[in-house]
Amino acid sequence: MNAIFILLGALSLLAQCSSGVNAFYNLTAEFLKQRGYNPKNATYIKLAEDSIIGIEVGAFKGYSKVTQLDLSGNDITSILARTFEGLDNLQVFNLTYNYYDITLNEGSFLGLSKLEELNLYHNGFSSIEPAIFSPLTNLKTLNLGANNLASISKNAFKSVKNLRELYLNDNKINSIKSGAFEDLESLTSLQLNDNRIKSIESGTFKKLNKLETLKLYDNDISTLDENSFEELSSLKYLGLESSNIKKIKTGAFNGLKQLLHLDLSQNSLSTVDGDTLEGGLINLKTLLLCNNQGRLKVDEKSIKKVTNNFVDIETSDCEYYLY
Numbered sequence: 001m002n003a004i005f006i007l008l009g010a011l012s013l014l015a016q017c018s019s020g021v022n023a024f025y026n027l028t029a030e031f032l033k034q035r036g037y038n039p040k041n042a043t044y045i046k047l048a049e050d051s052i053i054g055i056e057v058g059a060f061k062g063y064s065k066v067t068q069l070d071l072s073g074n075d076i077t078s079i080l081a082r083t084f085e086g087l088d089n090l091q092v093f094n095l096t097y098n099y100y101d102i103t104l105n106e107g108s109f110l111g112l113s114k115l116e117e118l119n120l121y122h123n124g125f126s127s128i129e130p131a132i133f134s135p136l137t138n139l140k141t142l143n144l145g146a147n148n149l150a151s152i153s154k155n156a157f158k159s160v161k162n163l164r165e166l167y168l169n170d171n172k173i174n175s176i177k178s179g180a181f182e183d184l185e186s187l188t189s190l191q192l193n194d195n196r197i198k199s200i201e202s203g204t205f206k207k208l209n210k211l212e213t214l215k216l217y218d219n220d221i222s223t224l225d226e227n228s229f230e231e232l233s234s235l236k237y238l239g240l241e242s243s244n245i246k247k248i249k250t251g252a253f254n255g256l257k258q259l260l261h262l263d264l265s266q267n268s269l270s271t272v273d274g275d276t277l278e279g280g281l282i283n284l285k286t287l288l289l290c291n292n293q294g295r296l297k298v299d300e301k302s303i304k305k306v307t308n309n310f311v312d313i314e315t316s317d318c319e320y321y322l323y
Helices: 001-020 031-033 300-306
Strands: 026-028 044-046 051-056 068-070 091-096 117-119 141-145 165-167 189-191 213-215 237-239 259-265 286-288 312-314
Touching: 026 031
Parallel strands: 026 051, 044 068, 068 091, 091 117, 117 141, 141 165, 165 189, 189 213, 213 237, 237 259, 259 286, 286 312
Antiparallel strands: none
16 A cells, blocks of 8 residues: 555656656766765765655765765655665764655665664654664664654664664654663653653653653643653653643652652642652652642642652743743
8 A cells, every 4th residue: 555655646746747847856876966966075965855756776875974964855755775875974864854654664774874863753654663773773863753653562663772862752652562662771862742642551661761851741641650650760851741631640750769850730630749749759859730720739748748848849830941
């Protein structure tokens, strides 16, 4: 079905081209030279919004000095295996805003072992196979935001163990399998905001003991269960605002001894007290509870007892706190 969809898209583009509406191109070695890029001295190739619909395998051979590549805003439908061979020193790759549901193949990123930043924002991906990223052993930042991902399977990121930042925001994720992130032991920032997540399974954040920032706002999590965030021993920021949270079970925040900022604003909580936060939030500095539905009851005395009296509790003006 995907092959048919891609073919129809390509035929549509070619039809537009033949009718004179627009001109579309295949990226070839000759195309690069026509755009003024010389393999002997080019270090940054920018072909953004250049009406590119395909890339010829071998087009980048000889471009070993290139460290940045920008192919954003094109109409690329598919990337074949070994397409980027020759870009031996590429560090930053921008492939945002391309053809809807662009097809990546196993081996699409072969030869990019030095790549540190890969931006795949807004390409319509509905699924990601782990083997696709296997050549990217040095990857530090991966942006998969604003696609159509519905779930994250176990071992989805097994091949990118050096990853520091992972963006999965603005997708359609409703479930995350236990252990989905367990290979990302170097991860420091994870964005899962603006999805459809309904629950957090125990073990979801297993082995993420270096994670410092976790954004889960704008989801549909009605209940936070005990040990929802276990093993996040280095977490400093936890954003759970606007997630339809109605109930927080005792022990939901177990293990978060380094947490400084907790945002629970714009939810449906009725009561927040010491039992709500029981579990080791001894370093909490800011607790945001603004705009919860109904008359929110806040027991500041019991909260400060479990947080060593240092917490700043805000129930009216959360706009003051920008993170």
